[in-house]
Amino acid sequence: MGHNLAILKSLTRCPLSCNLSILRYRNAPYYLIPAPTNVAILTVSYILSNIARWKQHKDITYERIALIPPHKHTELIADLRTRTGLNIHRIHITSIDLLHDTAQIRVFYR
Numbered sequence: 001m002g003h004n005l006a007i008l009k010s011l012t013r014c015p016l017s018c019n020l021s022i023l024r025y026r027n028a029p030y031y032l033i034p035a036p037t038n039v040a041i042l043t044v045s046y047i048l049s050n051i052a053r054w055k056q057h058k059d060i061t062y063e064r065i066a067l068i069p070p071h072k073h074t075e076l077i078a079d080l081r082t083r084t085g086l087n088i089h090r091i092h093i094t095s096i097d098l099l100h101d102t103a104q105i106r107v108f109y110r
Contacts, residue, residue, distance in 0.1 A: 056108065056109055056110065057106055057107060057108045057109070058084075058086075058106070058107050058109070059094070059104060059105070059106050059107075060080070060084070060104070060105050060106075060107055061102050061103075061104060061105075062076075062080070062102060062103045062104075062105050063101060063102050064076075064079065065096070065098075065101045065102070065103060067079060068093060068096060068103050073091065076091065077091060080105070080107060084107070084109075086107065086109040087109050087110045088107050088108065088109045089108060089109065089110060090108040091105055091106065091107055091108070092105070092106040092108070093105050093106075094106055
C-alpha cells in the first residue's frame with residue numbers, strides 16, 4: 001500500500017508526459033498506468049465542450065430602441081427570441097446610436 005501511495009504522490013508533481021515513464025520505471029500496477037492519461041483526456045474534452053457552449057454569440061443591430069432600458073430587458077430578450085429563433089440566455093448592449101435609433105447588441109445563446 002505504501003508503494004502505491006508513493007507512486008500517486010509522484011504523479012501529482014509531474015506533467016502528463018513524464019507520468020507514464022514514472023509508472024513504468026517504478027513497476028506500477030497495471031491499473032495505474034492509464035489513469036493519468038484518461039484523466040487528462042476527460043479533463044480536456046470537458047473544457048473544450050464547455051468553451052464551445054460558452055462562446056456562442058452573435059452581434060445584432062436592433063432597431064426597437066424603446067426596449068433598451070434595463071427595466072425592459074426581459075421584454076427585449078423575449079422579442080429577440082421571437083425574431084431570431086435562438087434560445088437567448090444573456091444580452092450585452094455594446095453601443096446605442098440615437099441618431100439612427102439603433103443599438104448594437106451581443107446576444108448569447110445555447
